[in-house]
Amino acid sequence: MCLGGTIQHGHCRLRLIPRRDQMSNPLLKQICELDVFTLLVFKSIFDNGHANSAAKALNVSAPKISRCLNALRLTFNDELFYRRQQGLKPTPLAESLYVAICQFTDSVYYLEQSALQIQNAASHVERPLHIAASNGLLSFLAPQLCTPEAISELGQVRLHKWQENTPELIHAGELDFGITIEPTDTKDLNVSRLGCISNVYVVASKLHPLWESQQEISLEQICRHSFLCLELKGFNSRIDPLELFCQRQGLLLPSIERVIDREEWYAHLLTMQSVAFCSSIDMHTVKHMPGLKLAPLPVSEQHRLHETIMPPQYFLVEKPRSHRRYSQNQCELVVSSLLTALTTNTRVTQ
Template identity: 25%
Template sequence: MKTLEQALSRIDLNLLVSLSVLIKEKNVSRAAEKLFLSQPAMSRILGRLRDLFDDPLFYRESNGLQPTAKTLELESQLDEILFSIDSLINSSTFSAELCEKAFRISTPPLMSKLLTAPLAKAIYDAAPKVTLEEYPSAIDPILLLKEGHVDFSIHIKDTVVSDEYHSEKIGQTYPVIYGSADHPLLQKKHITIDDCLEYAFVDLSLDIRSTGEYLNPLDVELRKQGKCRNVALKSGQLATLIESIKGTDRLIIGGHLLEKDSILDSSFKVIKTFDSKPYTVDLYLIEHRRTLTSSPHRWLKLMISESIKKGFQDE
C-alpha cells in the first residue's frame, strides 16, 4: 500500500493553483494571464486536470467556462487547502513590512470613507507593499466570501449561518436622518418620524447583483407600523445622493459616522437621530474559515479591528 507521501509525489500541486484560478476566472485566457502563462499552456494544464480528476471539470458556453458538479465539489475544499499550504510556508516568516499581498474587503458605502481611508493609511505605514481593494457591501456578503471575491466583509448584519464562516462584532452604529441646513423641519422643537415621512428621501442602493431585500432598522420599524418612506431617488454613489438633496427638502438616512464625513459640509444638518433600541445596528467583520489560519489575513483582521475601533473612539 502506498503511503500518503508516495501517492501525492506523482501529483504536481501547481495544478491545484491553476484549477483555483480557472474556477475564479471561468476563462482560459484570463486564467493564463493571471498566472503569467500562454493560453496554449493553460489549455494543456486544463487537459492534465481533467485527466487527474477524471472529469471534464468545465463546459464551454457563450459566457465562458461553466463548472461541472465535480468542480463545484472541489471548489469548496480547494481554497482552504491552498490557504493551509500558504500558512504552512509563511506562518513563521510573515513580515508586514515585506508582505506583497493584495487584499479585498467590502464595506457599507455610507461608512466607506470613514472606515477605509484610515485603514488604508495604517496599512501603508505598516506594510507599504500591500494592496487594498475595496468593494461595496452586498445584501448578502456570504456569496462574495464563498467565491473568493473578497477576503473580509464589514456588514451590518450577522449573516453567518454555518461554521464555514466566522463573524466578529467590531462596533455599533445607528441611523440618522440628514437634510439641508435650511430644511423646514429644523424650525420644529420636537421632530417626529411622522414629520420626516412628509418629505421625500434619497437612498443608497446596494450591488444590483445582490439577491434579497435589505431594509435598514428604521424601515423595519416603519413597516411594523404600516408606514414607509417615499424614496424619490436611489443611487450607488453617495456623492450623487448628497448633491441631489442640496437646496431641496429631500432627506437621506445614514449612519451616525456620516456626520463626520467632509462630504456633508455646512449646508447639511442632522434632522433626527435614532440612537436607542431597536434602531441601533451592530457592525460585524465576516470571513471564510479558509483564511482563519492565514498569517497575512490574521494581521489584516487586526488592522481592520483596530482601525474601526479607533474610528468609533474618535467620534
C-alpha cells in the first residue's frame, strides 16, 4: 500500500476488494478499478470548481487531471461536472457521490496517520513540527521556540515562509499548521483569528532629522519625509495606510517607495534617509539593527492611520482536529508569544 505524498502523484492504486457474490455487478467492478488518486481528483474539483486548481492542489499536470476525470465519467456513465462561467459545476450524481468519496479519502488519511505513528514509534525518530509563517514572523517566532521550555514541549520545529501553496501543503500533511495575515478561504481547513497589530513604531536612521523634534511624532511630521513601505500581501499591497491618509488629508509625500525584502528595507532606511513603520512583531528584530532608531507612534496617531485600513490581522490555519499530529497545548505554546506581542504595549530599549 502506498500513502502520503505518493498518492498525490498517482502512483498508488489502492482498490476495494468486493465479495465474490458482488463481482457480478459491472459498476462495482469499475469502481474497484479506480485508484485513490482519481477519487482525490474528484474531491478537489468538487471543492475548487476548477480543473487547474485541482492540478495545482495535487501538484500534477492538467492532462493528468483530465485523464482522471475521463476515467470517472466512464465509470459512472455521467458528465459529473459541466462547464459554467464560474467554473465546473457538479451534476446531481456528483452531488450524491461527494459524501461517500470524502469518507473514503478521509479513511486513507487515517491509514496514513496510523502507519506513520507506528513507523515513528519503531524508529524512535520524531518528525519535526512544520510551521508556516508570514513574512516577518519567522525571525520573531524562532527565538521563542528555541528556549529549553519550548524544546521540551515541542521538540524540533521547522519554520517555513508562508507561500501561495501553503494551504494545500497543510491540507496534504506536509505542513502541520500556519500563521498568516493573508485571508485563506478553504473548506477543508480551520481558520481562527488570533488578533491584529496593536502597536506601530516609527523607524528611521539614528541621524534622521525626524528625531530632532522634542514633541510626540505626528503623521503630518512623517509625511514631510520620504516614506518607505514594506509591502505585505493581504494588507498594504494595493495602497499603504499612510498613502490613503495623505490622500484624505490633501497632503503630498515627497516620495514613497515599496520593497518586499527586509534586508533591502534596512539598507534603504540607512542610505536613503527614509522613514518607515514597523509593527510590535517586527520591533523585536528591528531594534537590534545597527544604525536605526524606533519610537512608538502615539495611540491617537495610530487611530488616525488605521481609520480606513485596518492593521494586519493574524490567522491560525490548521487541519481539522482529527487530522492533527500535535496537541492543543503545543499549538497554544507556539502562538502564545505572538498573542502577547499583539496585545501588549512593548517598550523599546536601545
